[in-house]
Amino acid sequence: MLLAPVVWVLTVVIAYFFFAKTWWFPPPISEHGIAYDAQFMRTLIVVGIIFVLAQFALGYVIVKFRNDGGRAGYSHGNNKLEALWTSATALLFIGLVVMGTKIWAGVHFDEAPADSMVVEVTAKQFAWSFRYPGADNKFGHTDLKYVNDSAGNPLGIDDKDPAGKDDIVSASLKVPVHKHVNLLLHSRDVIHNFFVPELRLKQDLVPGMEIPFHFQADQIGIYEVPCSELCGLGHYQMRTTMQVMSESDFEQWKQQQAQK
Amino acid sequence: MSSSSVEHAHAGHHAPTGFIRKYVFSLDHKVIGIQYYFLGLFSVFVGMTLSVLMRYHMVNPNVAVSWFSVLWPHAAQGGVMTPELYLSLMTMHGTIMVFFVLTTVPQGGFGNYFLPIQIGAEDMAFPVLNMMSFWTTFIALVVMIAAFFVDGGAPLSGWTAYPPLSGAGPATGPGEGMGQNLWILSIAIFCGASLMGAINFIATTVDLRCKGMTLMRMPLTCWTWLVTAILGLLGFAVLLSAGVLLLLDRTVGTSFFLPAGLMISDRIITAHKGGSPLLWQHLFWFFGHPEVYIAILPGMGVTSQLLSTFSRKPIFGYKAMVYAILSIGFLGFLVWGHHMFMSGMNPYSAMAFSILTMCIGVPSAIKTFNWIGTLWNGKIHFDTAMMFALGFVSLFVTGGVSGIFLGQPALDLYFHDTYFVVGHFHMIMGVAAIFGMFAGTFYWFPKASGRMLNEPMGKLHFYLTFIGVYAIFTPMHYLGLAGNPRRYSAFTDVEYLGKLIPVHQFMSYAAYFTAAVQIIFVINLFWSIFKGPKAPDNPWKSTTLEWAIPSPPPFDNFGGVHPVVYHGPYEYSVPGAETDFIMQTDPPSQVHSVV
Numbered sequence: 066m067l068l069a070p071v072v073w074v075l076t077v078v079i080a081y082f083f084f085a086k087t088w089w090f091p092p093p094i095s096e097h098g099i100a101y102d103a104q105f106m107r108t109l110i111v112v113g114i115i116f117v118l119a120q121f122a123l124g125y126v127i128v129k130f131r132n133d134g135g136r137a138g139y140s141h142g143n144n145k146l147e148a149l150w151t152s153a154t155a156l157l158f159i160g161l162v163v164m165g166t167k168i169w170a171g172v173h174f175d176e177a178p179a180d181s182m183v184v185e186v187t188a189k190q191f192a193w194s195f196r197y198p199g200a201d202n203k204f205g206h207t208d209l210k211y212v213n214d215s216a217g218n219p220l221g222i223d224d225k226d227p228a229g230k231d232d233i234v235s236a237s238l239k240v241p242v243h244k245h246v247n248l249l250l251h252s253r254d255v256i257h258n259f260f261v262p263e264l265r266l267k268q269d270l271v272p273g274m275e276i277p278f279h280f281q282a283d284q285i286g287i288y289e290v291p292c293s294e295l296c297g298l299g300h301y302q303m304r305t306t307m308q309v310m311s312e313s314d315f316e317q318w319k320q321q322q323a324q325k
Numbered sequence: 326m327s328s329s330s331v332e333h334a335h336a337g338h339h340a341p342t343g344f345i346r347k348y349v350f351s352l353d354h355k356v357i358g359i360q361y362y363f364l365g366l367f368s369v370f371v372g373m374t375l376s377v378l379m380r381y382h383m384v385n386p387n388v389a390v391s392w393f394s395v396l397w398p399h400a401a402q403g404g405v406m407t408p409e410l411y412l413s414l415m416t417m418h419g420t421i422m423v424f425f426v427l428t429t430v431p432q433g434g435f436g437n438y439f440l441p442i443q444i445g446a447e448d449m450a451f452p453v454l455n456m457m458s459f460w461t462t463f464i465a466l467v468v469m470i471a472a473f474f475v476d477g478g479a480p481l482s483g484w485t486a487y488p489p490l491s492g493a494g495p496a497t498g499p500g501e502g503m504g505q506n507l508w509i510l511s512i513a514i515f516c517g518a519s520l521m522g523a524i525n526f527i528a529t530t531v532d533l534r535c536k537g538m539t540l541m542r543m544p545l546t547c548w549t550w551l552v553t554a555i556l557g558l559l560g561f562a563v564l565l566s567a568g569v570l571l572l573l574d575r576t577v578g579t580s581f582f583l584p585a586g587l588m589i590s591d592r593i594i595t596a597h598k599g600g601s602p603l604l605w606q607h608l609f610w611f612f613g614h615p616e617v618y619i620a621i622l623p624g625m626g627v628t629s630q631l632l633s634t635f636s637r638k639p640i641f642g643y644k645a646m647v648y649a650i651l652s653i654g655f656l657g658f659l660v661w662g663h664h665m666f667m668s669g670m671n672p673y674s675a676m677a678f679s680i681l682t683m684c685i686g687v688p689s690a691i692k693t694f695n696w697i698g699t700l701w702n703g704k705i706h707f708d709t710a711m712m713f714a715l716g717f718v719s720l721f722v723t724g725g726v727s728g729i730f731l732g733q734p735a736l737d738l739y740f741h742d743t744y745f746v747v748g749h750f751h752m753i754m755g756v757a758a759i760f761g762m763f764a765g766t767f768y769w770f771p772k773a774s775g776r777m778l779n780e781p782m783g784k785l786h787f788y789l790t791f792i793g794v795y796a797i798f799t800p801m802h803y804l805g806l807a808g809n810p811r812r813y814s815a816f817t818d819v820e821y822l823g824k825l826i827p828v829h830q831f832m833s834y835a836a837y838f839t840a841a842v843q844i845i846f847v848i849n850l851f852w853s854i855f856k857g858p859k860a861p862d863n864p865w866k867s868t869t870l871e872w873a874i875p876s877p878p879p880f881d882n883f884g885g886v887h888p889v890v891y892h893g894p895y896e897y898s899v900p901g902a903e904t905d906f907i908m909q910t911d912p913p914s915q916v917h918s919v920v
Contacts, residue, residue: 066707071788072719075795079723088803088828090739091821104735112726119693119722126700127715130636131707136905137898138702142642146698147691154690158683158729165735166676172738173672190497190590209586209593254589255490255497256602258667258742262808262821265739271602271669272489273584291819293742293810295483297490297498298409301813 066131069124076120080113094263094284094309097171101265104165111157172266177247177279184238184246187220188270189253191299193290194219197233199323205229233322238307241315242285250276258294261307267293282309340880350460352452353880357459358438359773364463365430368421369759370843371470375418377840380833382406382414384826386815400478400499409499411814412481416500417473419484420508423616424515425466427758431623432557433459433522435765436550438773440526442871443544445535445888447881450528454521461518469511472504480505483812485613488582488605489589492574493597496589509572516565519557526554537890541647542909544869544894545640548647549626552654553619559658560615567608574600581605606668610661618657620754622650624717624761625692631714631764632696634867636703637905639895641695649688649695656685666734667741675734682732689725693718704898704905708865709783713764716791717757723795724752727802742812745805748798756794763787763846770850771864775877776857779849786845793839800828866906869894873910 082088093099130137185196185204198204205226212221222229240246250259252270259278260267263286268278292303310318341347351357381390389404400410437455441448449455472479480500482491486508495502530551534543570581574597582605583597633640640646662670662678696718705711727749730736740746770778809816809825816822816829863872870888871878888910896907 067788068707068712068715068791071792075719075792075799079795079799082803088807088825090806091808101735101739104733105730108730108733108736112729116722116726119697120719122697123700123715123718123722126697126703127705130700130703130705132637132704135704136900137637137704139639139898139900140641140702141639142645142695142698144642147642147645147695150694151687151691155684155687158686158732159680161729162676162679162683162733165733168735169672169675169738172735173675189588209588212588212591214591254493254587256487260742260808260810262739267667267738267741269667269669272587273601274603274669276669289819289821291808291810291822295412295487295490295812298407298412298481298814300412301408301815302818304819 066127069127072120072124072127076117080117083109083113090265091263093265094282094286094288095265095280096283097168097280098263098265100168100171104168107164108161111161172278172280177277178245181245181247181279182240183249184240185249185251186238186259186270187251187253188257188259188292188296188303190255190297191292191303192219193236193238193303193305195235195238196220197235197319197322199231199233201228201231203228205232231323233319235322237305238290239315239318240282240307240309241312242309243281243283244312245279245281247277247279250278255296256294257292257296257303259290260293261288261290263288264307269294282307285309285311350456352448352456354437354441354449354452354455355773355878355882357455358434358436360459361429361433361437361462362435364459364466365426365434365762368425368429368466372418372422372426373840373843375414375421377836378406379411379414379418380829380836382411383813383815384830384833386817397478408814409481410478412483412498412812413479413500413504415812416481416483416486416508417469417479420469420512422755423484423620424512425462425469427620427754428515428519428557428616429462430762431627431758431765432526432550432553432619433462435546435627435762435769436526436553436623437522439769439871440529440547440550441533442874442878442882443547443869444530444533444538445870445883445890446529446533447883449525450533451525455525458518458521458525461514461521465511465515465518468507468514472500472507472511475503475507477502477504480508485609486571486605487609488571488574488602489587492571492582492605493587493589493594494575496592496594506572506575509568509575513565513568513572516561516568519561520565523554523558523561526550527558530554535888535890538909541644542890542893544626545629545643545646545650546623546626548650549622552650553622556615556619556622556654556657560612560619563608564612567605567612570608571605603665603668603670606665607661607670610664611658613664614661615654615657617750617754618653620758621721621761622653624758624764625650625721627761627765627768628696628714628717629692629699630869631710631768632699632718633895633897634768634865635706635708635711635714636700637706637897638699638703639893639897641698641701642691643893643895645691646695649691652688653685656681656688660685663732663734663737666737672734679732679734683729686725686729686732689721693722693725708767709778709780709787710764710767710865712784712787713760713767716787717760717764719791720752720757720760720794723799724749724757727752739808740805742810743805744801744809744811747811748801748805751798751801756798763790766850768865769871770853771860772871772876772878774854774857775860776853777860777864778853778857782845782849786842786849789842789845790839793835793842796835797832797839800832804828866904868892868896868906868908870909873908
């Protein structure tokens with residue numbers, strides 16, 4: 066019987082922290098992020114109502130129908146009610162998925178726009194490398210046998226390939242604001258995951274695969290990128306940043322890198 | 326319809342004599358059920374200890390604890406737990422809990438003990454196979470524990486063991502040598518044990534039901550054990566194959582899961598070509614998703630059984646409950662891709678998996694509505710067993726609703742691999758399923774031991790655990806909202822995680838508290854086994870067949886008599902009947918027969 070108020074108090078406390086947004090998403094920095102938050106909110110409202118109603122109903126029946134002598138009502142069920150709440154649930158759940166389809170499509174079905182800036186991403190235990198093709202817009206040929214971290218060639222760019230001469234390699238991701246970016250995701254060793262909370266995006270990097278992943282960031286700032294797939298003992302330290310810069314700052318950065 | 330050949334095999338069935346035959350290599354399903362239960366009890370304490378160590382480390386990553394260096398001289402030098410040690414404890418925590426607790430106790434423990442009795446049989450269809458299934462499980466556990474003690478220690482790739490982390494050998498991390506091999510071997514042995522058990526459960530349910538025990542008169546527990554067995558039969562076969570392939574990649578240079586062009590720790594790997602890491606994920610999760618239904622279905626069966634008994638009302642919508650169990654079982658095989666939304670698999674398949682995942686939420690919702698419908702208009706008795714069944718409903722709702730977020734790939738773009746997922750599966754598996762086991766314990770202990778568990782201790786343990794688990798696992802959802810990745814051994818190297826550490830500290834205290842509280846249950850259990858007050862044959866005035874026989878039951882369950890069933894399993898408070906319950910075996914002349 067005491068269980069009823071315990072369940073109700075727990076329900077109120079749990080719901081409170083959602084209302085109060087005590088621990089919450091960071092603000093979104095893209096159109097996709099805004100759409101994401103709207104779908105999340107729709108789901109939260111539906112789920113929140115179900116959660117609160119179900120826990121309250123449980124507490125209610127515990128109190129109202131506790132044994133006080135006498136016989137219980139004899140019933141094997143109610144088919145009409147079954148049909149009703151089954152269809153309502155199905156409609157609600159499937160409706161939510163359908164509403165979220167556009168968001169998923171925007172990330173994964175639509176190809177990156179043709180004018181996207183391409184950045185090659187390579188993850189390894191336990192660091193990130195981001196490569197830009199430079200002024201010739203071509204990535205130089207790489208081979209694992211040329212990999213030399215201490216000599217500043219973490220990706221093994223073949224220095225005999227002229228296309229690679231102007232490639233820029235960075236340990237953190239720099240992108241211009243309001244511009245489509247297409248990441249080509251690679252992994253050197255085990256599965257890693259590229260996650261930017263503010264973008265509301267993440268994607269596994271799988272050895273043996275090149276996975277394209279595009280987005281557009283609409284707010285200048287520095288955003289953390291924590292690896293989000295268990296990759297070994299350094300997983301918790303495998304972190305980089307995505308810096309979103311103004312167009313001019315980004316050009317400046319590229320030039321500074323080219324001069325190195 | 327009982328098979329006459331099996332009947333003849335049991336004719337002249339004498340009670341076993343001698344300690345070894347009675348208690349060690351017993352063919353009696355009741356003894357085997359108890360053996361599984363205690364294997365699971367041992368395992369849950371190992372798993373819980375690992376989780377307490379994990380929670381301690383997460384909020385004290387650089388603190389030296391003197392006895393760490395005694396236990397782990399290499400992995401905790403100076404008493405400071407290394408990240409790799411943390412990850413290996415995490416891997417073993419998940420593995421031991423999922424396999425040796427959640428897959429053994431609900432099915433191998435309670436199912437083994439009570440399936441034959443509830444359907445009116447003397448024993449399982451294949452008693453020797455039953456005995457072998459337990460001892461094979463035992464061997465698997467020994468091999469798993471052995472992984473802690475080999476060079477490099479236990480593996481660190483998680484209970485999900487994704488290659489290449491798990492497939493490329495010790496270069497990917499400590500524990501990825503012999504430790505990972507032993508892990509795979511243990512799982513393979515466990516698969517064998519589960520397959521043995523599954524065959525037995527299915528054959529027994531199909532063939533050994535007594536006269537009058539039609540499928541639609543079976544207690545819902547029997548339905549869940551049946552569907553769980555079918556899931557196990559199909560799922561574990563796939564896991565076994567996957568494990569064999571992974572072991573081959575690791576030991577003989579095949580390339581099922583390993584592509585070309587790997588460079589690990591500055592060494593170029595030339596031995597592999599053409600493999601797909603995604604193939605492992607498909608195989609693993611094809612098993613892994615049915616596995617979670619294996620973990621929860623028996624608990625749902627127990628909850629239905631108890632809610633009906635202790636409300637003195639038939640289960641609301643028995644047929645719908647059966648269809649829900651069947652649909653959960655069937656759909657459970659079609660949703661594995663929802664573990665792989667971010668994996669790089671074809672994104673169009675994500676939509677298919679998503680819709681199917683939402684579909685599987687429907688029968689789960691039906692069950693919840695029907696449980697509340699059962700309580701409605703009931704006369705509810707709050708014995709401890711019932712408390713745990715009510716707790717199950719609350720926890721199942723909480724744990725289940727977070728699945729509505731995760732089942733949408735659009736939302737999974739943020740929540741995948743965050744604490745939101747960790748909160749979700751712990752609520753469902755780590756708590757609701759465990760409450761199902763506690764409920765089964767308090768309900769059936771009197772039958773199995775002939776004694777009663779202590780009620781006040783039971784209620785105290787229930788309330789403290791109920792609040793404790795909410796305190797541990799609800800905050801994980803908030804951490805997920807804030808973007809806290811999972812499987813991190815510390816939160817020191819990502820700035821935005823710093824403000825979340827107080828939440829982790831709260832959860833860690835809640836974990837220490839809840840773990841400590843379990844001593845109440847252990848004391849209650851062991852004290853009551855020896856000193857508990859004598860139990861009547863039917864302390865709960867329950868209707869199913871196990872309550873028509875003595876507590877504890879004779880070795881052949883029904884004393885040589887073949888029971889005959891005249892009623893459905895939940896005939897409580899039938900209008901016009903003398904008592905508020907009609908046992909399934911009560912002859913119809915005494916009461917109005919309704920089903």
